[in-house]
Amino acid sequence: MIRLAKSVVDIKEAQALSGVILDDGYLGMGQEVRLFEDELKGFLGGRGAVICVNSGTAALHLAVMAVVKPGDEVLVPSFTFVASFQAITAAGAVPVACDIDPKTLLLDLKDAARRITRRTKVIMPVHYAGAVGDLKAVYSFARKYKLRVVEDAAHAFGTTYQGKKVGSFGDIACFSFDGIKNITSGEGGAVVTADKKVREFVKDARLLGVHKDTDKRFSGQRSWEFEVYHQGYRYHMSNLFAAIGRTQLKKMPKFSRSRQALASRYQKELGCVDGLDLTPMDLSVVVPHIFPILVKNGRRDGLRVFLAERGIESGIHYYPSHRLKFFSKPGVKCPRVDEVYAKVLSLPLHPDLTRVQQRTVIETVKEFLSHG
Template sequence: MPDALIQPDDTSLAPVPVYRPHLGVEVHQAVDGALDAGWLGMGRLSQQFEDEIDRFLELDGRHAVATNSCTEALALAANLIGLQPGDEVIAPSFTYVAGHQAITRTGASIVFCDVEPDTLCIDPAQVEKLITPATKAILAVDYLGLPCKLDELMEIADRHGLRIIEDAAHAFGSRSDGRMIGSFGDITCFSFGPVKTITTLEGGAIITRDPTDVQALHELRMLGIDSDTDARYRNQRNWDFDVVRQGFRCHLGSVPAAIGLAQLGLIHEFIANRQDYCRAYDRGLRDLPGVRLFDTDWTGVAPYIYVIRVRDDEERGRLIAHLKERGISTGIHFLGAHNFTFYADSRRGDLSVTEQATGQVLTLPLHSYMDEATIDRVVQAIRGFYDDETRSGVLAEAVAVHA
């Protein structure tokens, strides 16, 4: 998933990227093995990857269906629940546009909803205010790895006869009340894109609570063909088949599946060290005036990114420039989708929290196997910025304005 990234100007400094996927010897060996097997399309390795996702996510009666991206998983979800022109889906504006695009390509419309100030996940209370007879679904997004209030959203959905598509692109491996994201709820979509906690280079998965949906998803992701998946899982082709529905071509091939299997072998380590890095950031930044951190100790969270909030867009711009000069890249997760030209006419509720958050959030470097020196370099650079702001009087003025 592409994001707004700011790269350093000073090439004399060793750059610290926002993302750095771990592609160690395990991945190279997995790719070599997949290539040597000679079956490059969806095949036995694709099924093994799905089975390992099932095991990791502690699925009981559910099954992952792998796709070539999370966007396509979201699009399959929108198709699966029958979205069409005239339908409305309530969704946060504060998220990446992939979910919105997956919905609007069915002809359905987005209704933009605000997020909660503490988590920046969709606000259930605001969702209920936006429901009309045209509402067919809710798009719930997990932010950073923090789970949204899915249980509350499910209660709302049950009362109004709605479906919920959970965009868990940030939350592969996170838990909510002890349950793995994906093991409960309605429909859950994950991302294994180039910069996610685990990667298949490009890839995603969709999980539903209805086991009978798996066959429909197999057909949807492979051109509407009724009996292709089982044959391909055996590294074979089926030459006697029927086309039973409009379908797409968004399956996951053997080479990316092999990469995913290698990454899954390290997932517990990835999550544990990323939790440690987030806690280190928290310790180093907690006392800074004007810097707001998320209220979590990261237990049960599989952090995809680490985000701080500053006072406003002007302060963020100065901090971005300060870090850029020191070779530290940053990102912005997210812009408000309601401000995009394509969605200018979309219905919306009050978006005051979203409007504020889009001018405050700043993504710091976070990747598996960072070292303490890198985290300390980022922390000290941010602390140095606020020391400079204090000395120049800018900080005191900002405090007075925001008091």
Template sequence: MNEREYLLEQKPFIPFSRPWIDETEIEAVSQVLESKWISTGARVREFERAFAEFLGVKHAIAVSSCTAALHLSLVVAGIGVDDEVITTPYTFTATAEAIRYVGARPVFVDINPETLNIDITKIESAITARTKAIMPVHIAGLPCDMEALQEICHRHNLVLIDDAAHAIPTEYKGQYIGNIGDLSAFSFYANKNMTTGEGGMITTNDGTHAETLRTMRLHGIDKDAWARQSKRSIWRYDITSEGYKYNMTDIQAAMGLCQLMKLNKQHERRRKFAEIYNTELQKFAQIHTPFVSENANEHAWHLYIIKLQSGNRDDFVESLREENIECSVHYIPLHLFEFYQKRYGYNVGDFPKAETVFEQVVSLPLHPGLTESDVSIVIDTIGTVLES
């Protein structure tokens, strides 16, 4: 081992993200396994009730992923073949993928380079007779301007389905995201602010939609196995709507309940680390820290995305990796991918703001398992890397 390898071995590895799991989740999942009722049942219902209560929304429908939540939301909103849905190119592919599932076209609108969210001022010029919905994404956990979006949707008779994969808990003007759009889709994927391994949730205040969604997520069957349990003809059911295999299991829901209980605590830790980054990174002229809204909004701090004002982003990420600090890049704009170019005719240059931002962004480690000392190491190492 040479000297450098030795020194690196002494340095802690700081992961980009880690789920915050302890004995509570292990115990809750074990109880479900011991109960032998491991698919959709009482825990899922409890999780749905607790999630809805947390957000103050009327209905929460647990599903197998946020992608499934987006898909079902589009189906229940009646969006289908040849319709258009306005969204952002600066997101994970799942957002636009769900639009494709229903045969509609994702119509991208460039972003505001400060907030990284869809540029509201450019939406109206993208609306056509085929436009049926707007699907904004609250990137990193920063809320989109929901009032402005609602106003546009109202004026053009469009459905507002927000991709809230990053937005728990995000507040917009004192209300939680998940209680504002017509339908909101959350993710409980492994790296999200709360996780069930894989999982998702749809929230809505529309009771008719909620009922249809509950049926559609499990093959369109009118009652799930848990509900049939208590009945005499346990085997009898009807198929009352089109169906999908998108149900959540009690194993996942048991974990979700524990994660929900810890949500505020983990958010406090994320916010504390984000605040340290915000303050300390000011000393580096080459670094632009994330936009912080003044509108009584609460950022979920799912991601901490900086923009490099000079130097090569890829080299920067690699240099940090060599120092045992794991970073990531969010996002490669969707119109730069081969599939989106071939299928929808998008090209390089179509969304210049998203492209410029993509060349600059770096997501720094941010998760509740970090310590203040880890955050200091990241900041100091950034200083060293920028100097060199």
């Protein structure tokens, strides 16, 4: 079986875990989390604070919560993992499904502009596959309409934009470190922001709202008498997760090179194949999380079955969120999302994918498409 995605871990992560279990003995949130946050900050560079939580969804939830009031609207592409939408509703806000550019597969700002109302307070660009598109235009848009920006950067850990790492600039960025992301901490996520108010809110909100509990935990203490100013959740990261994350972060240069090399080989080999389109992705700056192709002529599902019969996993990222019962609204349409959804297929992409395996994937795709 050639896997679509996987956790790329070895003895080093196991040793890091055993270090926490046997040497430290405290598995909750403490020194390892503090170190992971510092090291992430060092990796990203820039002025932002990094606050680790136990999932990317939790990161988005708290980030949105920090900048909205109940009923505020958030512009978000329908073409995303359902986590983006769930995080918005969890924060008491309303996701406004937007259409995408059918080439970049990223949020279409012209379409987003048409969906603005006086309740619109946030825009959430989703860095699909790891690419950010014209992020400068997103920020100009946000300035024009006085919106906060919460970047769903779950796919974009390591990606650079205009010489800076995603998360090291801008308003608020949220990463995911779930099992198959560019780095994993087992499960986990992070909010990155230079906004002091947001930072303090998220730090408390991840620990049930207990004021300044982060500082206590990082100095090995507990908060016995404390204050709570707002709703909070049990979203903090554990030392166990952080130990895995710290080990993975050291491997990030290798992971990035590997993901970029694999994606670049796909681009080279599949770029001119009849019957499919690729999305433009500048692999000198993007660290791709997935490798989507657009299969034309109604043949996506046929190719998916053909691959599966030959032991090759593929994925469909993503089912349009505006079509889900919980999020659909009468009259809300995203025709380009629907169009792309019918064509999109993700090919295997992870640092453990061998050249021989990738060759098999490429040849199998070509074989299917060469037979009309």
